[in-house]
Amino acid sequence: MSATAHALELRDLTKRYGQFTAVDAVSLSVQRGAFLTLLGPSGSGKTTILMTIAGFVAPSAGMVLLDGSDITPLPPERRDFGMVFQGYALFPHMTVAENVAFPLRVRGLSRADRDAKVRAALDLVQLDRFADRRPSQLSGGQQQRVALARALVFDPALLLLDEPLSALDKKLRAELQEELKALHRRVGRTFVNVTHDQDEALSLSDQVAILNHGRLIQLGAPEALYEQPRTRFVADFLGKSNFLQGLVQESHLGGLRVQSGATTLVQQAPRALRPVAGSPALLSLRPEKIALLAAGETAENMVEGHIAAWSYLGAGFLLVVRTADLGEIRVTLPSWRAPIAPAEGLAVRLGWSADAAVPVLDDAA
Structure with a gap:
């Protein structure tokens, strides 16, 4: 970690525009040198939070603290x-x-100091060979690296990224994600990133803050959020999920027995997420955690159905399996040596373990 990395904290950060609340009492902490991503759909408040951290938007209430000191004013x-902005904002x-060099000129550094820092910054983003080119002579990815170099050249306290990769095509975006993650490791600074791209959030971040309607819904490490979402919104927004509904027949230390039509589901559940007997249950089940069962093969949870639709995705197949009690269930399986040749109408048996799904709160409304 860099000795110049800084810790960031938001305390009950709120921003109102008239009667509309864009950010609603958001509190979170970012450790020194961490990479935090603010993730959410359009209108979730993520960009407003970033602009408030930057100082371009004044909060209606709450505080922004850097290393424990209030910097809100x-x-x-x-x-x-x-x-770093989505559109690069380079001077053509x-x-x-x-x-x-522009931020260094504004800060009054000498020509010699500017030249040394610019060379170091361009070397950091592997663009030292392009120092004399104009932005129009660069690719989109190269322009974004120039924007990163400009944002880092003056040794900033934090690096704020406003959807920096969204203007790039899919392949280039994936390449820049790897470069950005490596850059973060090299410089050791605290990064705060805004995106609506779930894959980007998962691959880049130490922590992800999932936002909706101006509220912080869940904060945690990417793996923890993906494997243990607390709500339907988090499970649905961060990756893809099946949602299985039923009525709790039994609730005990080992978990739950949930009835959905004629199908009984066995489900592990921590105490905090364990609904009581007689109450409705909502389970989030990721498509990749479902197996196709061979003849005679069993699992803790089993359901029969037929393939209503399927898609070839290169590395895998996506199957939409229609069942009598659980509705349509999406299943992903590797295409390499797949156990079946998918076809509409094909009868299949699905199985999954008791710990594959997780109970979630239904916040869909």
């Missing part, structure tokens, strides 16, 4: 944060080196 120029009339 400080204007953007006194926060010393680097920022300047060379790459001049673009990167």
